[in-house]
Amino acid sequence: MLTVTQPILGIDIGGTNIRAGVMINNELQDIRSIETPSRESKEYILEVIADFISGYLDYDFFAIGIGIPGLIDTENGIVLNLSNIPSFTKVHLKDFLQNRFAKPVFINND
Known part of the structure; x- marks a missing residue:
């Protein structure tokens, strides 16, 4: 089993909820959930995700891992289509969050 010594933020983006937790020494901690604003614009949803992530900055996490139930270009980090969130098409999520x-x-x- 891979042992990760630096904290990693894990996020699950679903049509109903966005959930997150921090993996520290192979233990998931500080699990939180917010409602997904699935009928809003992709710009609004991106800001909601960024605000949610900002709540974890005290952990000084090393990286962000995201699971999404849709068609994803994993190499480039682009959400191509997410049926539960109609506005989330061709979203450059990786670039947005890395920037x-x-x-x-x-x-x-996922």
Whole structure:
């Protein structure tokens, strides 16, 4: 098993809720959840995600890992289509979050 010594922020973006927690020494801690504003614009949703992540900055996490139930370009970190969030098409989520937080971001289909 891989042992990660630096904190990593994990996020699950779903059509109903956005959940997050910090992985520290292979233990998930400080799990939080907010309602997904699934009917809002992608710009608004991106800001909600960024605000949610900002609540974890005290952990000084090393990277951000995101799971999304949609069609994802994992190499480039682009959400191509997310049926539960209609405005989330062709969203450059990786670039947005890396620019905002200066941390590596990894996105995959959950």
